[in-house]
Amino acid sequence: MTTSVKPFAQNPGRDISKDRPAPFPIAQYYYDQRLRIAEDAAVLRNLIAAVDWAGDLGPAQWAQWYSVALGFAPDLILELGRGYGNSTAVFAQAARRLDRGRWTERTKIVSLCRTGDWASIVAPRIARIVDKAWFANVDARRTDILSADYGEIIADHERVLVLWDAHGFEIAELVLGDILPRLVDRRHLVLVHDISDNRHASVPRSYGGQPLWKGSKWQERVGAWDSRINIGWMNSRQDQVIAVADFSARNGLEIGSADHEYAEFFAAHPAYADEMRQLLGEEFFSLIGQWAFLSLNGKEGPFHFPAVSGGRAATNRCDIVTDELPRLPATIVTDAVPWAYASKFEWRPAAQPPPNVQAWIRCRLRVDGGVIGVSLLSPDEQAFVESQVVSSAAKPVNVLLLVPDLMQRGSLVIHTWDTPTSARVRIDELALVW
Ligand SMILES: C[S@@+](CC[C@H](N)C(=O)[O-])C[C@H]1O[C@@H](n2cnc3c(N)ncnc32)[C@H](O)[C@@H]1O
The missing domain is CATH 2.60.120 (Jelly Rolls)
Structure with missing residues (x-):
């Protein structure tokens, strides 16, 4: 195999020479929002304690997504997978912050999950530490993500941030085949959780004695939690990494890596990294995010989307x-x-x-x-x-x-x-x- 032969070499696809740089400076957002993160550190800490489910999102990831939401300033945040609601809370807090900045537009959060822990456990705890208006932007629905009507949800929103944090091939098909096509002509950014960058995170090359990863259903069945799959730089144990890699190959689209953006940006500006470390400490500043991102903005189609089934x-x-x-x-x-x-x-x-x-x-x-x-x-x-x-x-x-x-x-x-x-x-x- 020679490295000069590109995927789909016989089928050139869209013209990637016209691609403009992604209009989402992920690392710049982190740096630009440092003062707001520092100012809101106590609020974030209280919210993290109220959610009390750090296993799904650590404090530095909270700060990273806070910076993305504040930097991108979406008018809609579509959250796929709420669980205990780390992301719900960080986005709601960002929406509150954005409201204060603009007064006129609201950032609406539509959060979809079948679980009820947000409403029964977490929201009442948060209600003790925020004012009522904090919840005004949050529409936390209990539903199957596969049943929701994305035409109705996306409606005429123009800047849409999607958090893809519910797993499996069916949801991957929905995101790539139903949600993304609706976003092509709008500003949009999709954050994909649970994908590490093996170039930056300390991920071993070896299988570490683990069996070959054979999909999340297999993983759940046999409990081989340490098995992971590597596709290019992406290291994960979630099925959607395969769908994302396939989508990327078909569309000549690079999948963004938060870890890579942070590594490059802060290596080029070591003084910024020092400043962030001093201001935020290791609690809220880390170069490791373990999330990927994708967007079709700045790229010319035609794009290829899977059909929904x-x-x-x-x-x-x-x-x-x-x-x-x-x-x-x-x-x-x-x-x-x-x-x-x-x-x-x-x-x-x-x-x-x-x-x-x-x-x-x-x-x-x-x-x-x-x-x-x-x-x-x-x-x-x-x-x-x-x-x-x-x-x-x-x-x-x-x-x-x-x-x-x-x-x-x-x-x-x-x-x-x-x-x-x-x-x-x-x-x-x-x-x-x-
Ligand atoms: C990893 S958790 C989300 C964590 C959350 N974003 C956070 O930051 O705390 C994924 C959630 O997606 C939910 N989920 C998975 N598939 C779903 C589906 N088809 N419909 C609704 N919820 C689903 C799971 O029940 C789980 O609560």
């Missing part, structure tokens, strides 16, 4: 018929009891899809109040075969449930999720899609 890609539909809900829209009220069933009904499709196609129930609904579930029972009613969480929102959302077998249909259930809060659920549409 699953229920989102369905092009056929028919109504679902139920005796319990003869007319839609219909409103169901859930009890303030965790997991209580509010409505359980049998259903059938109004038309017969072709045999052996994969089909999904698509339920368009709006929730007002507590968190609810839309679930499909197994035919013997012993378990949910599919279950989706939905939280209160101003607009209706689509819920997609894969139907394992159209001939043996379990009942559909609308129920309370894990919190004792009642909700009004308005169902606008019940359809089978394939």
Whole structure:
């Protein structure tokens, strides 16, 4: 193999000679925001303590993402994967800071995750240390990231920062095939967490006696947590590193490395590094971030995006018929009891899809109040075969449930999720899609 032969040498693709430097000076942002980080150090420290989940994001990473959000000044931050909400809190604090600077525009944060720890544990702790307005920019939804409507979320926002911090190939397909194409003509920057740079982080070349990394599902199954994969400079144990490398090769697009940006910038300006170290200490200043970034800004297409699959890609539909809900829209009220069933009904499709196609129930609904579930029972009613969480929102959302077998249909259930809060659920549409 010779090193002069480039990937896709027979198929030149887009004209990369017209590429302009990325309009996102990641390391410059860090340096430029040093005074604000220093000024807000106590607030950041309190927020870090309130989240209390440093395993997902260390203090220096907090400062790095704070600097990116303040430097880029997005009008929308789309957070994919909230967990305990380190990133939610750092972005909300940045949004508060940006608001104070501008007064007019707001930085909206739409945070998507299926977990409820933010609302039940972390937000109440944060509420004790910030004013009410701090939460005004945060729309923390409980949902499956794969079900959300990104047309509605991105709407007419013009500067969009995406945090990609939920893992797996399905989410990778969604980010690269649905979200990114919507961002091409807007200012946008995607931060990809959990990718280290083997040029800078002290990552060994050796396998260290570990078996070959064979994907995150394999990793979870066998518990081989120290197995990692290296693709070029990217070192990770998350599936999306493969999707990102593939996207980069197909599109002649370099994937940015925070670690590399910091190493180059601060090596060129050692006095800046000294100043940052003095001002912020090792707590908030580190050259290691372990995150990658990508953007199509400054690049000319045509770009190649994967098609999306699953229920989102369905092009056929028919109504679902139920005796319990003869007319839609219909409103169901859930009890303030965790997991209580509010409505359980049998259903059938109004038309017969072709045999052996994969089909999904698509339920368009709006929730007002507590968190609810839309679930499909197994035919013997012993378990949910599919279950989706939905939280209160101003607009209706689509819920997609894969139907394992159209001939043996379990009942559909609308129920309370894990919190004792009642909700009004308005169902606008019940359809089978394939
Ligand atoms: C690594 S954690 C996020 C950490 C967070 N960004 C932080 O800074 O603290 C990833 C989260 O994504 C959630 N997640 C993964 N796949 C999801 C999906 N399809 N829909 C909704 N949430 C998902 C997981 O439940 C988990 O809470």
